[in-house]
Amino acid sequence: MTSSFPRRFSPVALVALGFWLVLLALVSVWMSRQAFRWLPVQASNAAPLVDGLFSFETGVGTFVFLAVVSVMAWVMLVHRADKYDESDAEPVEGNTRLEVIWTAIPLVLVMAIAWYAIRVNTTLGVLGPMEHIHLVNPAEQQGGYPGDRLPAEQVQVIARQWSWEFRYPGAAVSSTELHLELDRPVTFRLVSDDVLHGFYIPAFRLKQDVIPGRAIDFTLTPTRLGRYRLRDSQFSGTWFATNQADVVVESPTDHAAWLKQAAAAPLQSGLSVAAAEYRERLNHPRVGWPTVVPAPPPQVNVPGTSTLPHDA
């Protein structure tokens, strides 16, 4: 009801406020740099884009958070009632100009973030990881993907309760460890034998649900040599936590050698922590409830390992 809000500030107060805002801005910039360190190593061409957006959001978010908390701290320190002061404060009921300002600023801010995110999204779509969903075609399952014209390596990913199997139709190789060639696009065809799973490689900043009854094509390019973790990210039952596999990004020569060696290897049981734990559970029953029996370990050329140290 009065127009005394905002009050007129003295020049000293304005300078102090400006100084404080600059300080908050500096802290925010520093936090946005730190943000990269909270994320795993960047091992795909998608990772720098995602991390750039996250860093930007961290910077903006830090500034907003600190600004709001500064006001809260200020009023708690300065506008506290004296101990025996039972009186009311000056009855300021609102200020239309301020309402307009603090509607407009967040609106502009979130739309700017959305615009940035849509741009990243579009770039990611051009780079590859744009999913293409279709029904499972049993003929295609046998090998090769007729109709695909991408110069990409093709890998079929089969998710089960609870193991991952990777088939390389071009080389007649199957494995429970995912081997990829550095800097060469790879197209995954994701299928599930039973329930929903999530194909998630944190170092690649990439996640896609695997949906039973559908095949989902998914392209990306690994950009860093190393050993990374693939984790199931959509809850899939008892041994969900163990449904992991290693992802090895190797040089073209190493990759060719691996494929050649793998093709010559005999089929054997692949990795399945769930199957091993289930056998253990049968021998030494623990207090627990009935569980879905794990699928038998897939028969593969290369079981790989899950005990080597991984980069992310």
Place this chain on the structure above:
Amino acid sequence: MTSTSLSPEPPGSWRRYFGFSTDAKVIGIQYIVVAFFFFLVGGLLAMIIRGELITPASDLVDRTVYNGLYTMHGTIMLFLFIFPVLNGLNNLLIPTMIGAPDMAFPRLNTAAFWLVPVFGTLLIASFFVPSGPATSGWWSYPPVSLQNPSGYLISGEFLWVLAVALSGISSIMGAVNFVTTIIRMRAPGMTWFRMPVFCWTALAAQSLQLIGLPALTGGALMLLFDLVAGTSFYRPEGGGDPVLYQHFFWFYSHPAVYVIILPVFGIFSELFPVYSRKPLFGYVYVALASFIIVGLGLIVWVHHMFPSGVAQWMRNLFMVTTMLIAVPTGVKVFAWLGTMWGGKIRLTTPMLFCIGGLFNFVFAGITGIMLATVPVDIHVSNTYFVVGHFHYVIYGAAVMGIFAAIYHWFPKFTGRMPYEGLGKLHFLLTFVGANLNFLPMHPLGLMGMPRRVSSYDTEFAFWNVLASLGAFLLGVSIIPFLLNMISSWVRGPRAPHNPWNAIGLEWLLPSPPPEDNFGEHVPTVISRPYGYGSGEPLVENQAQIERALTLAEATR
């Protein structure tokens, strides 16, 4: 005022809390007490969960047990704690704030409440059937929720679906009642824009219940048919679509977050003015922002499904709608800051809980914006980042707001004053515990630790130990609260009608209010709420009413 409406409750009336009362104030307390019983149960499950996660290996409980524990923790906390406790506050506050003698449909109100112990018992019973409880998470996504390894018809999942459907029915019954009461039973002179903001937010939240719950209940019914009757709504092998369920589920369960947080915004809007001794800054904008949140809240649900394989245009569309919610929410946050600015702030227990809740909420809002942007969400969805985010919303903001409300209105409805010292200790433990518990979940999610895991790689151990320590601190924090509630209810100092010098119709009633509140002497409202410092009376003959109340207190 006549003496009839000032007379205290009949003596020996504690028994009414154990029967089928139709008095909203009794039902309100019944809701809150039952909700806190389940809060302890759900909290105990959380302690075991954090005990398992304090080490990387699955070494405390069997994996099936872990999955049952986290599923039941989420289900109990949402359907048996937070919704009932908020309905308890609705029952206590809506009639007294608008000057109604009771709810519009008192018997429907009783029925809605008594469904809570019924489905609560069903849910707890699932621990004792051979299959064990449901183990597929509180989302209960098919096909994993349709796998019934025990083979029994009466499985944990069956009881879970039944309990959730009953909870939906109870909530719809409650929503019909609250909406009708607010629309039809306001005191003379209480126009829409003289209504307290808590009632605005309750109206907004309960409208969301009416719109959203049928989708969840329908979706759950189809899940039940798939589970026990061999239908294939969601079974891929029968031509069904598992992703369809996700749409039904999130069409309700995202707005459900606003059903929870809107009344908490209402609590903040009531309490900041009282303890800042200033009117609510921009009352009209705060009131209307609730309904903008309702409108936007109904068109954001696909942001829970970005990695489920939705089209790119849908991802972008739902990202923008989600971001827009920040605007009306921001209006509210700035209004609370504006209320405190230049105020005469009193850091009482309820005020501390409000300030702590606001602090956590602003943090949760920022991680919420991060989650809304598709590329970042693709990386962190279904990781601990999300778990951290929503625990900041639900525990950090909503539960803190609920504690604030309980301390603030406790004297009104029990007639006793709570202890400040224990209250402040409770606040300190809760605030430190919540942040220590939920902040470490964010780095874990960014590093790539999926949620719902019973074991994890060793690189995640450090932050998990911190989170577990925070969780145990939170577990301890409930002890001073319970002590305070029980002790002050039994032998706390008698409360005057308006111990906080607050403005509102409920503070013009004796503490505790008589069964029919104002009875036939409902005062006429003549000004806006929150007239702190203006000296304007809220109702006609206010001085007379207050004098009568003070006189009655002096002679009791």
